[in-house]
Amino acid sequence: MRRAERLFQIVQVIGASQWTTAQALAERLQVSERTIYRDVDHLSASGVPLYSQAGKGYALLEGYQLPPLMFSVEEWQALLTGLSMAQGWAGQRQAEALRAVQEKLAMAVPSHLRALASPVSAPALPERRMLGALLDPLQRAIRERSKVRVHYRDVQEQFSKRIIWPLGLYFWGHCWTLVGWCELRKAFRHFRVDRIVILQTLGDRYPHLPGHTLADYEAAMDARCTDPQSTVEEKTPS
Missing domain, CATH: 1.10.12 (Lyase 2-enoyl-coa Hydratase; Chain  A, domain 2)
Incomplete structure (x- = not known):
């Protein structure tokens, strides 16, 4: 790493937290603490308003504007x-x-x-735009903890209606799935977003109950992966 990049990163790291120690900076930037001391002295001499306090580390004057972002x-x-x-x-x-x-x-x-453009493009195809019309209200429902009613079509072309507590969205490279607590099954369920025929956001907010949260779901999935005999109930509508 060039010294100019390291100096910029030091200012960014210190500015992002209330106090930062030389040891933490050295570990983050993979240099010695002596190098950090020299760099901080250089920054201070250059007019960057850094100050230090014994036992706490370094801090940056509140309101100081960082220079332009530096990326390779x-x-x-x-x-x-x-x-x-x-x-x-x-x-x-x-x-x-x-x-x-x-x-x-x-x-x-x-x-x-x-002036540089990305060498990769991922244009929004028509089917993705249709999918996007579902993602926006789902994300809002997750954020606001609003129940949703879905009309769902599975891989056997069977239709069902569910009231879901939407908890999270997962992207698998070719499709999105909604994870939620299903009131009908009284368990966590997956739903492929592209198989949701009708989505209705309800006025009801779902409660924050132990055993019904996204963290509970992820913990259950971790347990299921590490213990094949786990009895966690979770199914994915096809």
């Missing part, structure tokens, strides 16, 4: 690629938010990076 060419193109792929598979509102993030990042990087 590979890092910048990787970031653009990830944003492009996320936009192609996201709902409309989230895709717009991702574009806004990309524009803000472009304003904060040096001009030589701003």
Whole structure:
């Protein structure tokens, strides 16, 4: 890592927390503490408002504006690629938010990076745009803990109606699945989002109950993976 990049990262790391020790900086940047001391002295001499306190470490003056973001060419193109792929598979509102993030990042990087385009494109195909119409309300329902009613079509073309407590969305590279607590089955269930025929957000908020949260679901799945004899009930409608 070039020294200029390391100096910038030191300012970023210190600015992101209330106090940061030289040891933590050394471990983060994989250099010696002596190097950190020299770098901090250099930054202070350059006018960066850093201050230190025994037993706490370093802090940055509140309100100090960091210089432009520094990425390598590979890092910048990787970031653009990830944003492009996320936009192609996201709902409309989230895709717009991702574009806004990309524009803000472009304003904060040096001009030589701003001129580079991502070598990878993930355009939103018609079927993905249709899927996006479901992702936006599902994400909002998850955020607001709103119950949803779904009309679902499984792989056998069987239809069912469920009231779900939406907990999370998972992307598998080719499809999205909704994880939620199913009031009908009284258990966690998966639903492929592209098989939801009708989605209705209800006015009711679901409670935060032990054993019904996303953390509970993930803990149960971890237990199931480590213990094949686990009796966790979880099924995926096909």
